[in-house]
Amino acid sequence: MAQVFDRSSNALARMSLVLAGLIVIALGVALNQLQRSPWVTKQGQRPDQPIPFSHKHHVEGVGLQCQYCHVQVEKAGYAGIPPTKTCMNCHAQIWTNAEYLEPVRQSWATGASIQWIRVHDLPDFVYFNHDIHVNKGIGCASCHGRVDEMPLMYQQNTLQMEWCLNCHRNPAVNLRPTSEIYNMAWAGPSTTKPVVCTSTNKGGPTAQNVSCEVATEEAAVPAGYTKFTSQIELGKYLTAQYHIRTPNELSSCETCHR
Amino acid sequence: MATKVPINDPMIDPRTGEYAVIAPGHNFKSVTQKIAGLVLTSNTPLGWFFGLMVAGGVASLVVIAVTWLFLKGVGIWGITMPGAWGFAIINFVWWIGIGHAGTLISAILLLFKQTWRNSINRFAEAMTIFAVVCAGMFPLLHVGRPWLGYWLFPYPNTMNIWPQFRSPLAWDVFAVSTYATISVVFWYIGMIPDFGTLRDRATLPLARYFYGILSLGWRGSTRHWIRYETASLLLAGLSTPLVLSVHTVISFDFAVAALAGWHTTIFPPYFVAGAVYSGFAMVLTLAIPIRKWYHMEDLVTLRHLDNMAKVMLATGSIVAYGYGMEVFMSWYSASHWEFFMMWNRMFGPMWWGYWMLILTNIAIPLTTLWSRKLRVNVGYLFVLSFIVNIGMWFERFVIVVTSLYREYLPSSWGTYVATKWDYMLFIGTWGLFTCLFLLFVRFLPMIPMSEIRMMLPQTKITRGGPTAETVSEEMS
Numbered sequence: 001m002a003q004v005f006d007r008s009s010n011a012l013a014r015m016s017l018v019l020a021g022l023i024v025i026a027l028g029v030a031l032n033q034l035q036r037s038p039w040v041t042k043q044g045q046r047p048d049q050p051i052p053f054s055h056k057h058h059v060e061g062v063g064l065q066c067q068y069c070h071v072q073v074e075k076a077g078y079a080g081i082p083p084t085k086t087c088m089n090c091h092a093q094i095w096t097n098a099e100y101l102e103p104v105r106q107s108w109a110t111g112a113s114i115q116w117i118r119v120h121d122l123p124d125f126v127y128f129n130h131d132i133h134v135n136k137g138i139g140c141a142s143c144h145g146r147v148d149e150m151p152l153m154y155q156q157n158t159l160q161m162e163w164c165l166n167c168h169r170n171p172a173v174n175l176r177p178t179s180e181i182y183n184m185a186w187a188g189p190s191t192t193k194p195v196v197c198t199s200t201n202k203g204g205p206t207a208q209n210v211s212c213e214v215a216t217e218e219a220a221v222p223a224g225y226t227k228f229t230s231q232i233e234l235g236k237y238l239t240a241q242y243h244i245r246t247p248n249e250l251s252s253c254e255t256c257h258r
Numbered sequence: 259m260a261t262k263v264p265i266n267d268p269m270i271d272p273r274t275g276e277y278a279v280i281a282p283g284h285n286f287k288s289v290t291q292k293i294a295g296l297v298l299t300s301n302t303p304l305g306w307f308f309g310l311m312v313a314g315g316v317a318s319l320v321v322i323a324v325t326w327l328f329l330k331g332v333g334i335w336g337i338t339m340p341g342a343w344g345f346a347i348i349n350f351v352w353w354i355g356i357g358h359a360g361t362l363i364s365a366i367l368l369l370f371k372q373t374w375r376n377s378i379n380r381f382a383e384a385m386t387i388f389a390v391v392c393a394g395m396f397p398l399l400h401v402g403r404p405w406l407g408y409w410l411f412p413y414p415n416t417m418n419i420w421p422q423f424r425s426p427l428a429w430d431v432f433a434v435s436t437y438a439t440i441s442v443v444f445w446y447i448g449m450i451p452d453f454g455t456l457r458d459r460a461t462l463p464l465a466r467y468f469y470g471i472l473s474l475g476w477r478g479s480t481r482h483w484i485r486y487e488t489a490s491l492l493l494a495g496l497s498t499p500l501v502l503s504v505h506t507v508i509s510f511d512f513a514v515a516a517l518a519g520w521h522t523t524i525f526p527p528y529f530v531a532g533a534v535y536s537g538f539a540m541v542l543t544l545a546i547p548i549r550k551w552y553h554m555e556d557l558v559t560l561r562h563l564d565n566m567a568k569v570m571l572a573t574g575s576i577v578a579y580g581y582g583m584e585v586f587m588s589w590y591s592a593s594h595w596e597f598f599m600m601w602n603r604m605f606g607p608m609w610w611g612y613w614m615l616i617l618t619n620i621a622i623p624l625t626t627l628w629s630r631k632l633r634v635n636v637g638y639l640f641v642l643s644f645i646v647n648i649g650m651w652f653e654r655f656v657i658v659v660t661s662l663y664r665e666y667l668p669s670s671w672g673t674y675v676a677t678k679w680d681y682m683l684f685i686g687t688w689g690l691f692t693c694l695f696l697l698f699v700r701f702l703p704m705i706p707m708s709e710i711r712m713m714l715p716q717t718k719i720t721r722g723g724p725t726a727e728t729v730s731e732e733m734s
Contacts, residue, residue: 004457004470013475035416160416 059148077129168250172235177212281556316689345680346400353393359537360386365497426510519661528580536650542643618649
């Protein structure tokens with residue numbers, strides 16, 4: 001009787017062993033990559049907004065500060081999208097005939113809201129609070145990226161839980177003086193651009209007791225001020241001054257999931 | 259010892275004087291022909307098709323019940339507050355328990371060098387695997403959001419969240435998945451020499467390829483056999499603590515909780531004993547029809563049934579001790595709640611559950627199994643195996659339901675009434691189990707040929723016994 005399997009089966013059998021291992025590894029790597037891919041997180045996607053609003057033009061070009069439109073960001077959990085009224089403050093006079101501003105004028109005339117498409121859309125079981133971050137020294141750009149360089153809005157970061165927790169477990173790497181919150185170009189202290197801070201130590205609850213300035217390398221440190229040349233040193237100082245809670249408290253479920 | 263028994267007993271090997279486990283008259287070839295013939299035959303018995311049809315029909319209930327469950331949610335079951343665990347957990351523990359006898363037979367009896375295990379270990383292991391398949395469904399199905407079940411596995415994820423390793427329900431995941439894996443590996447490794455036999459005896463090219471691939475190029479060389487035996491022994495040594503720990507972990511689901519009736523330190527050993535008890539009952543349920551329909555009376559002899567009944571008697575006695583201790587401790591604890599729990603079990607609204615359990619688990623089996631006459635009475639054992647399995651189901655029912663529905667606060671007392679969906683899923687798993695078992699019986703060697711061959715008197719080398727020549731004559 002002939003052999004059931006000919007010689008080539010030896011190679012096939014060995015290959016199948018290797019292949020099975022490779023498939024398992026490939027599957028693991030692929031799934032791991034997939035869950036963090038922009039396809040899943042929607043990073044960098046620019047949805048079709050009713051009006052092609054350009055942050056680049058309004059922030060970098062016109063020089064508006066963030067709170068001009070997002071008025072509640074320091075006071076409420078929800079930063080807010082400006083109403084049509086805010087647009088019409090200027091566009092009642094400027095570019096009154098621009099075709100792509102027609103939806104704004106329509107909204108103004110009819111009273112119907114502009115249907116903006118939300119780019120940073122967290123699930124509703126996450127209770128994100130803007131004011132606590134802004135008041136405790138997290139700048140806009142840390143989470144939203146360089147919005148002043150975005151002609152159309154997109155999501156810079158993953159907004160995944162691991163991303164939130166990375167900062168809640170080690171906030172010092174992202175803390176900045178509250179005076180620099182809306183500074184899109186803030187890069188943190190360095191030896192050439194040190195930051196000097198002083199604390200009034202009135203025992204108040206938040207950042208209002210701390211005053212920081214960006215100094216130059218040569219300038220003398222004023223009396224009562226401390227000089228910082230690295231983000232880690234500054235971050236540690238601000239963590240203490242802002243009374244930022246411990247990583248255990250900050251990563252407890254009830255912080256975000258109520 | 260050989261001299262004390264009558265010399266003309268057919269079960270005594272005339273050459274060695276040892277008690278034979280299988281009936282005399284077999285040689286290597288006849289054993290192989292008998293077992294391999296069942297698989298390689300082109301004449302599948304009609305009864306097999308009929309059985310598969312019926313079992314498949316019953317198994318389809320699982321599909322219906324699960325579909326409706328996924329569409330509507332776990333609220334279609336009879337679970338309420340406070341009785342939030344019901345049939346799903348009862349059936350889970352019951353099925354897992356049934357599986358344990360398979361591992362006991364294949365692993366623990368191997369460590370004790372009990373050769374009588376050889377005739378029954380293959381289908382006992384198959385029973386284990388199919389019971390674990392049925393059991394494994396329930397932990398997934400009884401959660402409200404089964405599509406998130408994978409969160410129970412520790413894998414790196416974007417939430418930076420890991421399972422809570424202090425929960426026995428998380429241990430269940432590891433226990434059951436390890437148990438399933440090791441059981442399949444042990445079962446498969448045991449079958450490799452038999453696949454080799456089937457490959458060599460198959461005439462259809464497709465069957466030759468099928469068993470050829472499964473046999474992994476087994477040639478039966480000495481080197482193969484040494485490693486095979488070492489691997490089997492190692493796996494048996496690994497499976498033995500595994501089988502004890504798996505049901506222990508399952509008992510922790512209850513014993514770790516603070517509920518009166520659950521918070522008991524006796525649970526781990528007593529659950530394991532109960533598992534072996536119900537598992538052996540299931541082996542009997544399967545072995546008795548198989549030996550009859552497939553004419554295996556000479557391989558699965560009355561001695562096997564007798565031994566299995568003895569194991570049942572032993573484990574049943576441990577279970578009885580467990581019940582006794584529970585009753586004693588609920589009185590001895592001087593705990594108001596413990597006392598009420600036991601009183602409620604015996605005389606509360608679900609008294610019938612408790613007494614059903616005492617009747618079917620203790621009263622009937624433990625009084626009758628002492629008699630050898632009844633232990634070798636096939637019909638009686640068959641009926642008894644059903645009785646014990648019913649009893650062991652009621653044991654889990656009593657533990658789960660009667661502890662839950664009347665707990666510490668009288669304001670949260672409720673009741674538990676199973677719905678048709680509870681029954682449908684449970685009955686469906688019987689069909690699934692039977693389906694898988696029928697497929698196993700048809701396509702895989704249900705009795706390990708290689709191990710039976712080693713038990714034949716021809717393998718014993720004794721003074722004045724067979725020489726190599728006579729053995730090879732018998733083989734041809």
